[in-house]
Amino acid sequence: MPEREITFAQAVREALAEEMRRDARVCIIGEDVAEAGTPFKVLSGLVEEFGAQRVVDTPISEAGFTGVAVGAAMTGLRPVVDIMFGDFITLTMDQMANQAAKAHYMSGGHWKVPMVMRTTLGATRRSAAQHSQSLHAWFSHVPGLKVVLPSTPYDAKGLLKAAIRDENPVVFFEDKMMYKLKGPVPEDDYTIPLGVADVKRAGDDITLVATSSMVQVALGAAILLEKEGISAEVVDPRTTWPLDEKTLIDSAKKTSRVIVLDEGYGRYGVTAELAAVIAEGAFYDLDAPVRRMGAMHVPIPFSPPLEDATVPTEQTVFDAARRMCKAA
Amino acid sequence: MTTTTSKPEVGHGTAAEKEKWLRAYRQMVSIRLFEEQVNEVYTRALMPGLAHLYSGEEAVAVGICEALRIDDYITSTHRGHGHCLAKGASPDRMFAELLGKEAGYCRGKGGSMHIADPATGNLGANAIVGGSVGIATGAAFAAKNLGTDRVAICFFGEGALGQGSLYEVMNLAQLWKLPVIYVCENNLYNEYTRYQETTAGTILGRATAFGIEAMSVDGQDVRAVNEVAARLVNRARAGVGPAFLQCDTYRYSGHHVGDINREYYRSKQEEQLWKTDRDPILVLAKWLIELSYADAASLDRITAEVRATMESAVKFAIAAPYPNVDEVEKHVYA
Numbered sequence: 001m002p003e004r005e006i007t008f009a010q011a012v013r014e015a016l017a018e019e020m021r022r023d024a025r026v027c028i029i030g031e032d033v034a035e036a037g038t039p040f041k042v043l044s045g046l047v048e049e050f051g052a053q054r055v056v057d058t059p060i061s062e063a064g065f066t067g068v069a070v071g072a073a074m075t076g077l078r079p080v081v082d083i084m085f086g087d088f089i090t091l092t093m094d095q096m097a098n099q100a101a102k103a104h105y106m107s108g109g110h111w112k113v114p115m116v117m118r119t120t121l122g123a124t125r126r127s128a129a130q131h132s133q134s135l136h137a138w139f140s141h142v143p144g145l146k147v148v149l150p151s152t153p154y155d156a157k158g159l160l161k162a163a164i165r166d167e168n169p170v171v172f173f174e175d176k177m178m179y180k181l182k183g184p185v186p187e188d189d190y191t192i193p194l195g196v197a198d199v200k201r202a203g204d205d206i207t208l209v210a211t212s213s214m215v216q217v218a219l220g221a222a223i224l225l226e227k228e229g230i231s232a233e234v235v236d237p238r239t240t241w242p243l244d245e246k247t248l249i250d251s252a253k254k255t256s257r258v259i260v261l262d263e264g265y266g267r268y269g270v271t272a273e274l275a276a277v278i279a280e281g282a283f284y285d286l287d288a289p290v291r292r293m294g295a296m297h298v299p300i301p302f303s304p305p306l307e308d309a310t311v312p313t314e315q316t317v318f319d320a321a322r323r324m325c326k327a328a
Numbered sequence: 329m330t331t332t333t334s335k336p337e338v339g340h341g342t343a344a345e346k347e348k349w350l351r352a353y354r355q356m357v358s359i360r361l362f363e364e365q366v367n368e369v370y371t372r373a374l375m376p377g378l379a380h381l382y383s384g385e386e387a388v389a390v391g392i393c394e395a396l397r398i399d400d401y402i403t404s405t406h407r408g409h410g411h412c413l414a415k416g417a418s419p420d421r422m423f424a425e426l427l428g429k430e431a432g433y434c435r436g437k438g439g440s441m442h443i444a445d446p447a448t449g450n451l452g453a454n455a456i457v458g459g460s461v462g463i464a465t466g467a468a469f470a471a472k473n474l475g476t477d478r479v480a481i482c483f484f485g486e487g488a489l490g491q492g493s494l495y496e497v498m499n500l501a502q503l504w505k506l507p508v509i510y511v512c513e514n515n516l517y518n519e520y521t522r523y524q525e526t527t528a529g530t531i532l533g534r535a536t537a538f539g540i541e542a543m544s545v546d547g548q549d550v551r552a553v554n555e556v557a558a559r560l561v562n563r564a565r566a567g568v569g570p571a572f573l574q575c576d577t578y579r580y581s582g583h584h585v586g587d588i589n590r591e592y593y594r595s596k597q598e599e600q601l602w603k604t605d606r607d608p609i610l611v612l613a614k615w616l617i618e619l620s621y622a623d624a625a626s627l628d629r630i631t632a633e634v635r636a637t638m639e640s641a642v643k644f645a646i647a648a649p650y651p652n653v654d655e656v657e658k659h660v661y662a
Contacts, residue, residue, distance in 0.1 A: 058500065067462010068469050074467065094459060098456050105437060107433075108433065109658065111452065
């Protein structure tokens with residue numbers, strides 16, 4: 001029997017529903033999460049099953065309700081906060097970076113903050129500069145937080161269930177352009193441990209390390225490269241912290257060429273960190289400097305041709321990988 | 329804690345009342361003498377970092393915490409020693425924390441501004457002004473959702489009135505009828521600035537705008553604070569909803585121990601007036617003596633006992649070992 005296929009959004013919803021059935025302490029807090037089910041309809045149906053006490057609509061007060069989730073997590077609930085657009089995490093920064101991330105450490109291990117923040121990333125939705133950013137590097141920078149970047153429906157379900165069961169604050173970034181992406185997802189209960197990378201495609205000539213939205217781009221580029229006789233390996237770290245450094249370095253050693261792809265801003269971003277980890281770990285096995293490809297260092301523009309120019313595409317990744325391999 | 333006097337009861341109240349106010353007296357003296365020791369230890373350069381003293385504001389912490397159960401929650405501030413002690417923290421582990429020792433409440437990793445203690449419901453002192461308003465409101469949210477009847481107290485100074493997140497969570501608390509009480513300690517100064525220069529409108533108006541029950545009280549009168557706190561706590565416990573309590577008080581010291589020359593923002597005469605006319609410990613002592621709940625000698629005995637406790641707590645902390653350096657990476661993640 002063929003494996004069941006559902007969308008990325010359905011996988012997220014299924015993970016939440018399963019965890020809420022399993023554990024009465026899990027609740028959802030955010031703007032328009034109940035009857036509206038969020039603008040992306042990711043949460044549709046949950047309030048009907050679990051009621052308004054566990055699927056809690058809030059005012060438009062990101063700092064306020066994120067702070068409430070931090071306190072609630074410390075005192076017995078396991079809240080999953082919904083931040084509608086990743087750009088709005090700026091409003092929650094003190095609650096996440098100074099409160100949630102530090103409560104366990106500052107208290108000498110006495111208090112814990114088992115909460116999840118779900119939010120979005122990704123451009124090319126024509127939403128302009130304040131609804132299109134991929135700001136996961138900001139949270140990856142802060143000790144005490146974990147940061148998850150699922151790239152398939154299968155990973156979304158397993159990683160979200162692991163995030164909800166984690167005893168730490170976890171930020172879960174969903175690519176909003178991927179919500180309709182379909183893929184095989186088992187109906188049973190499974191989790192994917194945080195901090196384990198996944199080789200999405202095996203190859204020998206070049207490694208494409210890609211996160212979230214960029215995994216599909218890398219897989220597309222790999223198909224183009226194959227036609228040129230270039231075998232690309234696609235490695236998805238799945239979490240920026242904890243980071244599975246070994247899988248990245250092993251792949252780099254095997255192929256000797258690496259391009260790191262991430263939709264966040266390139267400067268001081270995730271690509272910089274991953275490239276440094278690979279350079280430090282595989283320097284003597286590399287045939288070329290690690291190449292970084294991320295969002296351009298500009299506010300995301302509205303006009304479609306301008307916006308499309310800001311993020312890596314299958315074609316630009318193909319071109320860069322081909323040049324790197326042919327130069328050898 | 330029992331009283332040390334064995335005189336037969338006199339005055340108008342019951343034995344329980346007498347015991348309660350002598351306990352409150354002892355708690356206030358504990359905070360005062362704890363802070364005296366902090367000042368001493370700090371100026372002898374034995375304490376790293378910063379020290380923000382609570383002296384002068386003791387009636388607020390004690391009046392509120394005497395209305396709480398051990399399993400009720402508090403969140404505290406950078407000026408938080410008084411809140412932690414009033415909620416039941418022990419001075420030796422507090423001093424150990426202030427000196428960065430492993431025996432401290434946070435294994436030395438939090439310090440003066442971050443004392444936290446689950447055993448006494450202390451969710452933590454917070455060094456971001458207004459930083460704990462969400463946490464306290466969240467604890468109330470959890471209490472309500474889990475069906476307990478715990479209450480959360482959110483202590484903050486009037487400086488936190490400048491933070492927008494306070495208004496976000498007060499709105500949520502009133503919408504959801506959460507058992508949280510916002511206790512605004514108005515000590516008149518946002519660090520080095522008179523609060524009138526930073527605060528438009530009225531303080532209570534900020535809470536009444538949300539329909540939150542709001543009132544002010546003389547924060548130098550522990551009996552007045554306790555009376556109103558007990559009413560608001562019972563109300564919150566019964567599920568009626570949040571409240572806002574403005575406690576008018578005064579910070580005897582500077583913003584921190586090193587803030588010595590303060591005349592550019594307040595006069596020595598003003599400081600002296602608060603200390604002689606409105607000192608919370610003197611105010612309660614006068615009342616205790618008037619009612620014959622105590623006499624000067626028995627109050628002196630309490631002070632001497634507390635002083636001995638504080639001195640031995642400091643000795644304990646100074647002698648206690650620092651954490652091993654391998655502790656540095658522990659507790660980043662649970």
